[in-house]
Amino acid sequence: MERRYASHPNEVKQFDTQRLRKEFHIPTLFTPDQLELVLTHEDRLIIGGAAPVNDEIKLETELKELGVSFFLERRELGAINVGGPGSVVVDGTEYELNTKDCLYVGKGSREVIFKSKDAAKPAKFYLNSAPAHQEFPTAKTTLADAESGALGSIENSNERTIHRFIHENGIQSSQLVMGMTQLKTGNMWNTMPAHVHPRRMEAYMYFDLAEDAVVFHLMGEPDETRHIVIRNEQAVISPSWSIHSGVGTSNYTFIWGMAGDNKAYADMDAVAIKDLK
Ligand SMILES: O=C[C@H](O)[C@@H](O)CC(=O)C(=O)O
Numbered sequence: 001m002e003r004r005y006a007s008h009p010n011e012v013k014q015f016d017t018q019r020l021r022k023e024f025h026i027p028t029l030f031t032p033d034q035l036e037l038v039l040t041h042e043d044r045l046i047i048g049g050a051a052p053v054n055d056e057i058k059l060e061t062e063l064k065e066l067g068v069s070f071f072l073e074r075r076e077l078g079a080i081n082v083g084g085p086g087s088v089v090v091d092g093t094e095y096e097l098n099t100k101d102c103l104y105v106g107k108g109s110r111e112v113i114f115k116s117k118d119a120a121k122p123a124k125f126y127l128n129s130a131p132a133h134q135e136f137p138t139a140k141t142t143l144a145d146a147e148s149g150a151l152g153s154i155e156n157s158n159e160r161t162i163h164r165f166i167h168e169n170g171i172q173s174s175q176l177v178m179g180m181t182q183l184k185t186g187n188m189w190n191t192m193p194a195h196v197h198p199r200r201m202e203a204y205m206y207f208d209l210a211e212d213a214v215v216f217h218l219m220g221e222p223d224e225t226r227h228i229v230i231r232n233e234q235a236v237i238s239p240s241w242s243i244h245s246g247v248g249t250s251n252y253t254f255i256w257g258m259a260g261d262n263k264a265y266a267d268m269d270a271v272a273i274k275d276l277k
């Protein structure tokens with residue numbers, strides 16, 4: 001498991017492109033038959049991917065890295081499938097996950113196995129895991145069952161649908177909040193006007209992008225913004241003090257996941273566009 005340390009905004013404003021990418025950009029999530037994991041010290045969120053093709057993939061790591069006797073002993077997990085049909089087996093119970101379905105796995109689950117149904121159309125499970133101090137039941141949800149809301153307008157090139165999966169009024173969790181935002185065709189902007197939430201960090205994973213398309217992801221303090229160029233199926237870490245917004249060369253979908261002091265989705269401090277620098 002790769003480890004990323006937490007960052008101070010006064011240091012980050014000195015970073016060049018290479019250093020910004022090294023600290024915040026996660027380029028590889030889906031390697032066939034491998035588990036990819038990055039533990040950030042921003043609220044200790046683990047960001048990862050499981051792409052089973054010919055083999056099953058087990059959720060595991062060097063246990064010394066977490067100081068526990070099994071992965072979810074003191075953690076919870078959110079998994080969203082962005083590939084073909086697959087399933088997740090939690091302590092012997094199999095949950096089928098089609099494209100864009102979400103599974104929450106509660107603290108205390110001992111064995112989590114990721115599987116694809118068809119090696120020709122492999123599943124790709126995007127993973128967020130946060131420390132948890134209370135057990136909540138493992139639960140599945142789908143786009144159709146999620147609490148969804150329309151946001152934005154074509155005039156602002158940001159017409160999109162926000163789907164909330166793991167949140168206050170949805171699947172219950174200790175601190176993990178997770179969902180998916182889908183931009184309509186011809187709409188390129190997400191989260192503009194931008195916001196910060198010093199109470200919670202956030203991670204974005206962009207997908208449904210063509211191979212030659214990119215998202216210019218915006219980060220930094222509102223008056224010290226920087227950009228990171230992100231390609232299909234890559235993630236980016238947003239410290240609690242940073243905006244997290246982006247504009248694509250075409251429309252896209254992204255998964256957002258948060259951990260921190262509260263689970264109130266609307267607890268954001270809006271930044272007026274006129275105040276951005
Ligand atoms: O704190 C919440 C997150 O930044 C996202 O949910 C924002 C988002 O999906 C969007 O505006 O498109």
Ligand SMILES: [Zn+2]
Pocket residue numbers: 195196197202244268
């Ligand atoms: Zn946010």
